[in-house]
Amino acid sequence: AQTVTQSQPEMSVQEAETVTLSxxxxxxxxxxxxxxxxxxxxxxxxxxxxxxxxKQQNAxxxxxxxxxxxxxxxxxxxxxxxxxxxAAMYFCAYRSANTGNQFYFGTGTSLTVIP
Amino acid sequence: DGGITQSPKYLFRKxxxxxxxSCEQNLNHDAMYWYRQDPGQGLRLIYYSQIVNDFQKGDIAxxxxxxxxxxxxxxxxxxxxxxxxxxxxxxxxxxxxxRQPQHFGDGTRLSIL
Numbered sequence: 388a389q390t391v392t393q394s395q396p397e398m399s400v401q402e403a404e405t406v407t408l409s410x411x412x413x414x415x416x417x418x419x420x421x422x423x424x425x426x427x428x429x430x431x432x433x434x435x436x437x438x439x440x441x442k443q444q445n446a447x448x449x450x451x452x453x454x455x456x457x458x459x460x461x462x463x464x465x466x467x468x469x470x471x472x473x474a475a476m477y478f479c480a481y482r483s484a485n486t487g488n489q490f491y492f493g494t495g496t497s498l499t500v501i502p
Numbered sequence: 503d504g505g506i507t508q509s510p511k512y513l514f515r516k517x518x519x520x521x522x523x524s525c526e527q528n529l530n531h532d533a534m535y536w537y538r539q540d541p542g543q544g545l546r547l548i549y550y551s552q553i554v555n556d557f558q559k560g561d562i563a564x565x566x567x568x569x570x571x572x573x574x575x576x577x578x579x580x581x582x583x584x585x586x587x588x589x590x591x592x593x594x595x596x597x598x599x600x601r602q603p604q605h606f607g608d609g610t611r612l613s614i615l
Binding site: 396420422424429430431432433434437439478482484485488489490492493494495 | 533535537542543544545546547550552560590592594600601603604605606607608609
């Protein structure tokens with residue numbers, strides 16, 4: 388099984404500031420997909436952003452962007468201009484492009500946004 | 503509106519009782535998944551199904567069973583063999599295709615009476 392590690396159980400950021408959440412993964416494969424999901428207090432998981440491993444360009448979605456370092460097996464999420472609504476658990480997930488349909492999730496980072 | 507519906511939102515189980523969690527989707531998704539979420543442990547895969555009448559065990563399938571008789575439905579039964587069933591259960595679905603993400607329901611919280 389693949390391993391996805393989120394080493395920051397909790398993070399906090401001042402409103403309007405920028406925060407970066409870390410994620411590393413362990414794989415021997417070269418083709419895969421990476422995802423960040425957000426789980427607000429309502430508990431519904433929402434897709435934030437995804438990255439294809441074959442793409443060198445980092446994915447961006449409005450205020451959310453990633454720093455994908457394939458050689459280092461690192462996939463961090465940057466949230467710019469943080470808003471109160473960004474407060475949530477954030478999960479990093481990995482999926483192989485070739486073997487099976489399983490997604491592997493990290494243990495999550497709880498983000499607090501300070502007004 | 504298209505989406506994934508999990509019911510009930512809260513469920514209580516007595517000792518020795520089997521309970522079934524419902525998951526229905528009207529997104530025409532091919533694959534469906536069940537996850538268990540415990541504090542500090544992220545999401546762990548229980549079962550998944552890529553097509554009707556076929557499903558595979560995930561990492562923690564013991565004490566659980568599923569069926570996939572219709573494309574839209576993927577119910578999860580928590581059997582009495584599952585000794586620690588108290589958790590938050592999430593159902594997800596997705597289209598086939600490697601880059602397709604999972605979409606999630608709102609979850610069911612199961613507790614022991």
